[in-house]
Amino acid sequence: MSEVEQQLTELGRGVENLYTLEELRAKLAKGRPLRVKLGMDPTAPDIHLGHAVVLRKMRQFQDLGHKAVLIIGDYTARIGDPTGRDTTRPILDENTIAENAQTYLDQAGKILDLAPDKLEVRWNSQWLAKLSFADVLKLTGQVTVQQMLHRENFRLRMEKQTEIMLSEFMYPLMQGYDSVVVEADVELGGTDQTFNNLMGRELQHKAGQEKQVVMVMPLLVGLDGHEKMSKSKGNYIALTDDANTMFGKIMSIPDSLMPNYYQLLTNLPEDRIASLIDPNQTHPRDAKDVLGRIIVEEFHGRDAANAASIEFRRRFSEHELPSDIETHAVGEGRINIAQLIRKVGFASSGSEAKRLIAQGAVTFNNERITDPTTEVVIDGEPVLKVGKLRICRVRI
């Protein structure tokens, strides 16, 4: 197998779609480092494992000697990517964008190789902010409305008769124009980015450049097991989650998601994955433990990963208390249980606290409390538990 073919095999792993294989082969055959573009819009303060899938692919390119070109979409973030939306996104202010961008870089740095010859970071306001109206007209003159309406997201909104802001049509153009500016050889993205990425090919072609190869990664399914992982759905694992939280979240994914996670978030060989996800060979619980340790290790190191695994077992299999519990000062020695729950932040209202009590979710000092009028005495540092996850100690 030639070196090019080896690269193709490695790079092709986990890929959902490639436009096109032949072009990638030809680009690799040139023997020079390819410029591999990935755009990220700093629209939220943290990124999650869904982003990690694409970032890991980026890392793979780096490890094979190619150059990662990370585009911080500080300008595109102002419009908002219409992807996955049935309504228009709110426009973010510049400060928020700048803050988000910084944390993005920090987080992406956990996955990417930060060596200067392996990574180039660009902010797209650098060129997008300078475009004149005439430039924009020229850009918009290269694509038809019909082409835009082919995009699934726009088409659905047309069908559902929900609004599409004219500015949203600009988004694919801006992202495509980024590719022209940075002269990308390859652009990475999730399946939801396919349209935007292909637009880059179109615009590059019109600009007289060789078309970028578009490599599309599958979207990671979120914790609920159905919807794609996303911040707004709350079904995500943040790269900034601490080791225990991250591990716990991985343990809570449906078994059916394991193959997907193994494939997209680990570097294990295929046959090893196959034996892990076969319930006849490996108990699903153990397979998930292995998965959790691998993923946590990538972000927090081996020791933290092992500790998280042990802590998890301790806490949920053996029903012990977590090893470190926050302590809340209450300021009173005797307090109504519902008020206490609200005071430590385990319920947002007294009514909610009472409901939880009535449902048997509350224990204080290991005693289940079902009467919302109960007064508890704070002697020492008793443990308050609401449901499985909300646990703290209280003191006066």
Add this chain to the structure above:
RNA sequence: GGGCGUGUACCGAAGCGGCCAAACGGGGCAGACUGUAAAUCUGCUGGCGAAAGCCUACGGAGGUUCGAAUCCUCCCGCGCCCA
């Protein structure tokens, strides 16, 4: 600009004068069962209150009425068609 629609709780969606804090589904939370999996079953899902009850809420502001999410007026938002 004209015509026709539409706006209900986290989301979708009923309700069209009192029985409405508002059916139903999804989501979420809690309990049972488990491997913090899935599936299943049960309950809860505006605030205050021990409770009775009170308060706030069906896009906004007024009005009619003993009584309005429901009727009227104006305004705002959104969609479709015509221009």
